[in-house]
Structures are given as C-alpha cells and as structure tokens.
Amino acid sequence: MNLPPAVWFLLARLGGVVLLGALVGALLGSLIGGIALALAAALGWQLMNLFWLDGWLRDRANRSPPDVSGVWGDVVSQVVRLHRRKRFHKQRLLELFRELRRSTAAMPDGVIILNAQWEIVWFNRTAGRLLGLRRRVDDGMALTNLIREPSLARYLQQGEFAEPHVLARGEPRVHLSFQVVPYGREQRLMLVRDVSRQVALESMRKDFVANASHELRSPLTVVTGYVETLLQDDALDPALRAPLTEMQRQTQRMNGIVSDLLDLSRLDANEREVQGEPIDVVALCAVLRKDILARASHPEVQLDMASDAKLLGDPAEVLSAFSNLADNAAKYTPHTGRVRLRWSIDADGSARFEVEDTGPGIAPEHLPRLTERFYRVDEGRSRDAGGSGLGLAIVKHVLQHHGAALDVQSTPGVGSRFSCVFPSRRVIGGARGENLPPAIRTA
Amino acid sequence: METSDLSQHISRRFNEDMEHVRTRVLAMGGLVEELLAKALNSLIEGDSSLGESVARDDLAVNGMEVAIDEECSRILATRAPAAGDLRLIVAIIKTITDLERIGDEGEKIGNISARLAAMERPENRYREIKHMGRIVAEMVHDALDAFARLDSQQAVRVARRDRMVDEEYEAIQRQCITFMMEDPRSIRRALDVMWIVRSLERVGDHAKNICEYVIYMVHGKDVRHTKLEDVERDLQEAASRPL
Numbered sequence: 001m002n003l004p005p006a007v008w009f010l011l012a013r014l015g016g017v018v019l020l021g022a023l024v025g026a027l028l029g030s031l032i033g034g035i036a037l038a039l040a041a042a043l044g045w046q047l048m049n050l051f052w053l054d055g056w057l058r059d060r061a062n063r064s065p066p067d068v069s070g071v072w073g074d075v076v077s078q079v080v081r082l083h084r085r086k087r088f089h090k091q092r093l094l095e096l097f098r099e100l101r102r103s104t105a106a107m108p109d110g111v112i113i114l115n116a117q118w119e120i121v122w123f124n125r126t127a128g129r130l131l132g133l134r135r136r137v138d139d140g141m142a143l144t145n146l147i148r149e150p151s152l153a154r155y156l157q158q159g160e161f162a163e164p165h166v167l168a169r170g171e172p173r174v175h176l177s178f179q180v181v182p183y184g185r186e187q188r189l190m191l192v193r194d195v196s197r198q199v200a201l202e203s204m205r206k207d208f209v210a211n212a213s214h215e216l217r218s219p220l221t222v223v224t225g226y227v228e229t230l231l232q233d234d235a236l237d238p239a240l241r242a243p244l245t246e247m248q249r250q251t252q253r254m255n256g257i258v259s260d261l262l263d264l265s266r267l268d269a270n271e272r273e274v275q276g277e278p279i280d281v282v283a284l285c286a287v288l289r290k291d292i293l294a295r296a297s298h299p300e301v302q303l304d305m306a307s308d309a310k311l312l313g314d315p316a317e318v319l320s321a322f323s324n325l326a327d328n329a330a331k332y333t334p335h336t337g338r339v340r341l342r343w344s345i346d347a348d349g350s351a352r353f354e355v356e357d358t359g360p361g362i363a364p365e366h367l368p369r370l371t372e373r374f375y376r377v378d379e380g381r382s383r384d385a386g387g388s389g390l391g392l393a394i395v396k397h398v399l400q401h402h403g404a405a406l407d408v409q410s411t412p413g414v415g416s417r418f419s420c421v422f423p424s425r426r427v428i429g430g431a432r433g434e435n436l437p438p439a440i441r442t443a
Numbered sequence: 444m445e446t447s448d449l450s451q452h453i454s455r456r457f458n459e460d461m462e463h464v465r466t467r468v469l470a471m472g473g474l475v476e477e478l479l480a481k482a483l484n485s486l487i488e489g490d491s492s493l494g495e496s497v498a499r500d501d502l503a504v505n506g507m508e509v510a511i512d513e514e515c516s517r518i519l520a521t522r523a524p525a526a527g528d529l530r531l532i533v534a535i536i537k538t539i540t541d542l543e544r545i546g547d548e549g550e551k552i553g554n555i556s557a558r559l560a561a562m563e564r565p566e567n568r569y570r571e572i573k574h575m576g577r578i579v580a581e582m583v584h585d586a587l588d589a590f591a592r593l594d595s596q597q598a599v600r601v602a603r604r605d606r607m608v609d610e611e612y613e614a615i616q617r618q619c620i621t622f623m624m625e626d627p628r629s630i631r632r633a634l635d636v637m638w639i640v641r642s643l644e645r646v647g648d649h650a651k652n653i654c655e656y657v658i659y660m661v662h663g664k665d666v667r668h669t670k671l672e673d674v675e676r677d678l679q680e681a682a683s684r685p686l
Contacts, residue, residue: 137592142466145591148473171577 497553
C-alpha cells in the first residue's frame with residue numbers, strides 16, 4: 001500500500017493508543033472498557049482538530065493556521081498553498097484589469113459602456129467631464145435620461161451607427177460627436193469626442209467659400225458687360241472678334257461656376273431636412289425635355305412617367321438637381337443617342353426619378369468619387385463641355401436635404417443611369433403605372 | 444427612495460412600467476429643453492422661421508403630456524402603487540404639467556421673437572435677455588437632472604437659483620421702463636421684450652416647482668409654500684438622522 005507517511009504515522013499512533021488503552025484496561029480489570037475509552041479519546045482528539053480547522057477556514061483572514069500534527073497538518077498546509085496560489089493569480093488578473101481600466105480612463109476620448117437597454121455600465125473620466133456624468137450615482141441610469149437631446153434619442157433608436165452623431169450642448173457651446181460601436185452580446189461602446197474645433201473650422205471653410213464666390217461675382221459682371229458691349233460694336237477690329245468671343249464664352253463659364261458655388265454654399269449652410277411643398281414631377285420632366293430639345297444638337301428624349309405621384313420637396317432645389325442630371329445626360333450623349341427620363345413608385349412606396357442615357361458611360365473606379373466637388377472623369381472633354389464640375393455635388397446635397405439617395409449605374413460604352421430614390425414619406429398620391437392614361441405614359 | 448428601489452418589485456412588468464414612464468418624462472423634458480433653446484436662439488439671432496417652428500414642437504410636447512398622463516392613470520388603476528412608487532407617479536403627473544407650461548411659455552417667446560425679428564434689433568442684441576435665458580435654461584436642465592438622479596440636494600440648489608431669475612426680471616423691467624421714457628418709439632419693442640422676460644420668469648418658477656416635486660418624491664415631504672432655508676435645514680437634519 002502506497003500511503004503518505006503522515007497516514008502511517010497516524011495509524012501507528014492509533015495502534016499505540018489502542019495498545020496503551022488495552023494495557024491500562026488490563027491493569028484495571030476491564031480490557032474492552034480500556035480499549036473503548038482509548039478509542040473515544042482518539043476520536044475526541046480528531047474531532048477537536050476538525051473543529052479547529054473549520055474555525056480557521058471560516059476566519060482565515062484574521063487567524064494564523066492552527067498548529068496541528070498528522071493528517072490535519074497536511075490538510076492545513078495544502079489549503080494554505082492553494083490559497084496562496086489563488087491569491088497570486090487573482091492579484092495578477094486584478095492588476096491587468098486595473099491597468100486596462102487606467103488606460104481607458106486616461107484616454108483623451110470619452111468612453112461609455114452601455115447595455116442593451118442603453119443603460120450606463122461604466123464610463124471613463126473624459127466622458128464624465130464632457131457629459132457631466134457622476135460616478136456611482138449614474139451607473140445603471142438610461143443614457144437618454146441624462147443626455148436628453150431628442151436628436152440623440154432618435155439616433156440611438158434608428159440603430160444605424162456608421163456615422164457619428166454631432167450634438168451642440170451647454171453654455172459655452174461645445175460640439176460633441178457620439179459614435180456607437182456594438183460589441184459582444186448586446187453591449188455597446190460609445191465614444192464621445194469634443195469636435196468643437198473641427199466644427200468651427202468647417203463653418204469657417206463654408207463661410208470662406210460663400211464670401212469668396214460672392215466677392216468674385218461683381219468684378220465678373222463688369223467684365224461680362226464690357227465684353228458684350230465690345231462684341232456688339234460694329235467698328236470692332238475683325239482680328240479681335242475671335243478672342244473676344246472666346247472671352248465671352250469663358251466669362252459665361254466662370255459665371256456658371258460662381259453661381260453653382262453660391263448654390264452649394266447655400267445648400268451647405270442649411271442641413272435641416274426641408275419640409276417643402278408638393279411638386280408635380282410629371283410637369284417638371286416635360287420642362288426638362290423641352291430644355292434638352294432646345295439645345296443646338298440634342299439626342300432623342302423619351303419620357304416614361306409610370307406614376308403621376310407628387311413629390312414633397314423644395315421646388316427650386318429639386319428643379320436644380322433634376323435639371324443638372326438631365327443636362328449631364330444631354331451633354332454626354334451623342335445626337336444619335338437617346339436620353340430617357342423616368343418617374344416611378346417602387347414596391348415599398350419610395351419614389352424613383354431616373355435619367356438614363358446611351359452616352360460613353362463611366363468607368364467603375366470613378367463612380368465613388370463622382371459627387372466630389374470639381375472631380376472630373378475625363379479632364380479634356382468635360383472642359384470642352386463647359387461644366388462647372390459642381391453639378392453632381394449639388395445633386396447630392398439636394399437629395400440629402402430630402403432624405404433621398406443617389407444611385408449611379410454605368411457601363412462604359414453602353415450608357416449610364418442616375419437614380420434618385422426618395423423615401424415614401426415624401427410621396428403624395430399617384431396611381432401605379434398601369435392605371436395611368438396612355439397619354440401620360442408616353443408624354 | 445433610491446433608484447435601486449425601482450428594481451425590487453416582485454412583478455418585473457411593474458418595474459418596467461415605472462422605468463418606462465420615468466424615461467418618457469425625461470424625453471419630454473429633453474424636448475422642452477430643446478424648444479426653449481430654439482425660442483431663445485430665434486430671439487437672439489433674429490431668425491423668424493426658427494421662432495415659428497417652436498409652435499410645432501409645442502404640439503409634440505402637448506401630445507406627450509397627454510400620453511404620459513394616460514400611462515400614469517393606467518398604472519394607478521392596475522397596479523395600485525404604494526409609498527415611494529405612489530409618490531413617483533404623483534410627482535410625474537405634476538412634473539409633466541409644469542413641463543407643458545414651460546413648453547407654452549417657450550412657444551410664446553418663439554412667437555414674439557418671430558415678430559421682433561422683423562424689427563430693428565437693439566444695439567446690445569438682447570444681451571441681458573440672453574443672460575437671463577441662460578440661467579433659466581440651466582435651471583430647467585439641472586432640475587431635470589435632479590429628477591433623473593432623484594437628487595434632492597441638487598433640487599434644493601436649483602430651486603434657490605429662482606431668486607436670481609427674479610432679480611434679473613426686476614432689473615430688465617426697470618431697464619425697459621427707462622427705455623420707454625427716453626424714447627416713446629421703443630415702447631412697442633420694450634413691451635414685447637417685457638412679455639418675453641415675463642415668460643422666462645415663469646419658466647424659472649416651473650423649474651422650481653419640478654425641484655419641489657423631486658424633494659417630495661425622495662423624502663415624502665411637501666415643500667411647496669415653504670421657505671427654502673427651512674427646507675434645507677429639514678433635509679440636513681433628515682440626512683444626519685439614521686434611517
């Protein structure tokens with residue numbers, strides 16, 4: 001038998017005690033009584049040890065381990081060793097955890113951990129400072145109970161967190177950007193950043209563009225006027241006529257750029273979604289068609305009005321967006337080609353305005369950058385075409401004002417299709433395609 | 444009553460109902476805060492369309508008041524809350540009335556601002572109104588914070604600020620009278636300004652009322668028509684006494 005030495009020792013001692021009991025019993029004349037007494041005493045001793053051990057385990061922190069021998073001593077030292085190892089691991093984990101917490105707490109950005117109900121689980125010092133949260137008091141509180149701006153509640157509710165939400169709060173005004181990062185199971189990390197500086201720079205940039213375009217306008221008007229007068233002069237040296245005509249063309253182009261820039265900065269200045277009034281898109285498309293046909297060289301224009309629904313929006317903005325799209329299509333489509341304007345209602349109730357052309361098309365690598373200001377797909381040709389390079393930027397901004405999206409599909413050599421998709425809340429009435437009288441369908 | 448008490452009901456649904464109605468009151472508070480800020484901005488920036496848009500927001504506030512009122516009645520009828528829960532419901536019913544009134548005052552300010560935007564603005568661009576507006580807006584904000592945190596200490600501090608608002612009100616009133624005496628042509632504008640300042644003063648009173656409901660909710664003590672010093676002393680005594 002492979003027993004630890006302590007057990008051998010215990011057994012030997014037990015044997016000794018029984019022997020001693022038997023000896024004393026024999027002397028007093030009762031062998032069995034002596035053995036029983038000795039065994040009872042041994043049992044009592046073991047129970048005493050057990051009792052001590054139990055007492056020590058209950059109150060381990062304040063008492064030193066009991067000084068017992070034999071198996072009980074082994075048990076005590078085993079417990080002490082286990083305990084020490086556990087404490088060591090705990091200490092290491094705790095230190096790691098504290099280190100992590102310290103580094104998050106020291107982050108220059110505010111960090112809030114939120115649960116599925118948007119209740120605050122934890123936040124760092126910066127978040128506390130930026131939002132005026134109080135440690136311990138605010139744990140477990142719904143975030144929107146303390147940051148009560150309705151726009152934040154809407155942002156959290158819509159569940160789409162690709163873009164951060166910017167909020168102006170307090171006095172003096174501080175612009176805070178809120179970004180939600182979902183992680184783990186139904187946990188959310190919220191990053192809070194002070195973006196006042198960026199917002200100030202952005203508004204300075206907008207102001208600068210608006211002011212610069214405005215200032216450019218008056219000298220340009222003077223130049224345009226003189227060039228026009230000179231061209232009307234019959235006594236003009238014929239050698240000067242060609243350069244002056246070119247000057248007139250370029251000043252007209254510059255006028256176009258400046259007024260587009262002014263349009264853009266006006267659109268930029270107002271980010272609120274417009275309420276607007278009902279716009280008759282069918283009539284608008286008829287006007288767009290006429291405009292294209294008025295060009296010296298124009299492609300064939302088809303109208304496909306699958307619906308007579310009205311669009312709720314700002315008439316001037318919508319006209320400028322739609323005519324920019326129609327103009328582009330007309331400009332880039334050869335006169336043998338075809339431009340198609342389409343107005344329809346999708347199955348989900350959203351409305352769709354499409355301009356389809358059979359022009360040269362746009363290579364896929366250009367598509368994502370198409371709506372950038374002054375972005376040109378083909379340097380040489382678009383200059384000839386005389387665009388300002390701002391048309392699609394204007395379209396993008398107008399659509400943003402109406403909660404709509406621009407979708408561009410194009411195959412080089414085949415043609416392009418620009419679609420504006422408006423949400424159903426902007427659509428008023430209107431029958432679905434088939435119910436319309438044929439006159440409207442073909443227009 | 445502490446917030447943690449809210450999570451100790453046997454019925455989980457009851458808990459959720461109470462939390463939900465509280466959250467809605469604070470959402471309504473957020474709407475009212477925004478409305479007030481818009482109304483003041485429309486005056487200071489001379490933006491008439493912003494002033495007119497305040498009326499739309501006030502409609503939303505009124506709608507929320509009715510909805511929360513109904514929810515409170517439903518809780519009273521079906522759950523028969525007692526003690527702290529009952530105080531919470533009673534305080535909520537009163538709070539939303541005051542919030543709605545703040546919304547109304549905000550709408551008034553917005554309407555007058557829209558009218559004033561067409562007139563020439565004074566040289567100081569309503570600086571003193573801006574100052575008073577800031578104090579009042581902060582009072583509303585902090586009162587709602589106290590409501591959210593059930594923080595009676597802060598409630599008392601906010602309520603005390605109402606005196607500052609009253610002083611501002613007096614000062615602007617005197618200034619307006621001086622303007623009117625100096626130049627009778629400014630009487631019309633000065634009267635409009637007086638209306639706005641009067642509304643702001645009322646908003647301050649409503650914010651103070653909300654603070655009083657917070658104290659009622661936390662300590663079960665009705666402190667309306669009581670001197671603030673007495674309230675503070677009572678609260679301190681209550682805090683030092685072991686519960």
